[in-house]
Amino acid sequence: MTNATAAITLALSKGRIFDDSLPLLAAAGIEVLDDPEKSRKLILRTSRPDVRVVLVRASDVPTYVEHGGADLGVAGLDVLLEHGAEWAGGQGAAALSGLYMPVDLKIARCRMSVATRADFDYAAAVKQGSRIRVASKYTHIARQHFADKGVHVDLIKLYGSMELAPLTGLADAIVDLVSTGSTLKANHLVEVERIMDISARLVVNQAALKLKREPMRRLIDAFARAAG
Ligand code: PRT
Ligand code: MG
Numbered sequence: 001m002t003n004a005t006a007a008i009t010l011a012l013s014k015g016r017i018f019d020d021s022l023p024l025l026a027a028a029g030i031e032v033l034d035d036p037e038k039s040r041k042l043i044l045r046t047s048r049p050d051v052r053v054v055l056v057r058a059s060d061v062p063t064y065v066e067h068g069g070a071d072l073g074v075a076g077l078d079v080l081l082e083h084g085a086e087w088a089g090g091q092g093a094a095a096l097s098g099l100y101m102p103v104d105l106k107i108a109r110c111r112m113s114v115a116t117r118a119d120f121d122y123a124a125a126v127k128q129g130s131r132i133r134v135a136s137k138y139t140h141i142a143r144q145h146f147a148d149k150g151v152h153v154d155l156i157k158l159y160g161s162m163e164l165a166p167l168t169g170l171a172d173a174i175v176d177l178v179s180t181g182s183t184l185k186a187n188h189l190v191e192v193e194r195i196m197d198i199s200a201r202l203v204v205n206q207a208a209l210k211l212k213r214e215p216m217r218r219l220i221d222a223f224a225r226a227a228g
Contacts, residue, residue, distance in 0.1 A: 008051045008208075008215055011065060011073030013058035017200055020107035021074050028222030050215065059083070062203060066099050071208035071216065076108055077198045078138055078177060085140035100209060102220060103202040105227045110179040112141060114193040117166045122192040125172065126151050135165035136175035145175070145195050163187040 012018045014036050025032060031047040036055055044053040056064055061075035062083040075083075080101065114134075116122050125132050126149065135156040136142045146153040156171055165171040166189060177198060178184060178191055202223050209216050 008072070008212065008219060009070045010051065010053050011056050011061045011070035012053055013061060013075075014055055015058075016108045017058060017061075017074050017076070018055070020200065021105075024105060024107070024223055024226040027226030028219060051219070062099060065203050065205050068205050068207060070205070071212065072202060072204045072219070074105060074107075074200050074202055076200050077196075078112060078141065080201060080203065082138055082140050085144075100204040100206050101201050102204060103224045103227060105200045105202055105223065107227070108198075108200040110177045110198050112138065112175065112195040112198055113178045113191045114145075114173050114175055114195065115163075115166070115178070115184050115189045115191050116173045118188060118190050120166070120172055122173065132173060133171040134173045134175060135162055135171035137162060138175055141195065142175040163189055 012021055018036060022032065025046070029048070030051055032044050032053055033046060034041050034044040036044065042055050044055065046053060054064070054070055056070075056073075058075065059079050059082075061070075061073040062080055064070040065073040080099075114122070129150070129152065131152040131154055132146070133154045133156065134142055134146065135158050137158055137160070139155050139157050143153065143155055156165065158165065162174040162176045163183060164187075165174050167187060173192070174189070175195065181191060184191060202220065204216070204220065
């Protein structure tokens with residue numbers, strides 16, 4: 001490529017974000033030429049010589065875009081809110097500095113919810129203003145939620161298998177993503193409160209948007225149209 005600055009790098013994560021982004025890319029006239037399930041490549045070529053895809057961890061997408069490792073990326077609102085809070089002392093999405101969050105792609109949809117064991121009286125625990133022990137990977141979202149309700153909370157940070165926490169007595173409740181509800185059901189947990197709806201967003205590096213205005217604008221518009 002002769003004009004390196006014109007090349008566009010899109011950060012995606014393997015799994016549902018990648019899978020759900022493919023139809024949007026196709027609608028924008030872009031086909032990904034490498035299959036991440038078949039190769040170990042982290043940089044994927046596309047049918048557009050000036051567009052490439054980099055595969056990063058879902059929670060690393062905002063970091064890549066913020067620091068210009070990618071010009072744009074697709075990340076869940078959950079990831080963006082946690083990332084924003086991490087770097088801005090709990091101010092959430094409003095504080096995402098170098099990131100511009102223009103398009104709700106309406107993919108990878110789910111909800112952030114509170115779940116407990118069926119025999120735990122959540123309503124009473126919340127009403128009485130007693131302390132409640134909550135385990136989550138999403139500690140900033142959880143803290144904000146319970147603060148808004150005026151509920152005292154002891155937060156326990158976990159990185160996975162959150163369903164185990166109420167079953168082992170580690171916590172009274174968990175805050176986790178729910179889509180079909182079958183994971184909760186399989187672990188005899190019940191969804192007791194919905195915190196917010198979650199979907200994936202297209203995030204854009206602001207400097208890249210200025211530097212590569214035309215091709216970036218066209219790509220963002222195509223994504224927006226495809227997302228509907
Ligand atoms: O897995 P890894 O640690 O690499 O990263 P990640 O979990 O952040 O990535 P990934 O690919 O699992 O999720 C990427 C994004 O997809 C998330 O950031 C969400 O915005 C979105 N998404 C949509 C979901 C779900 N639906 C979802 N159901 N992310 C996770 N889940 C999990 C949930 O945590 C729970 O364990 O699926 C389970 C519940 O599913 P149901 O269908 O049984 O209710
Ligand atoms: Mg996952």
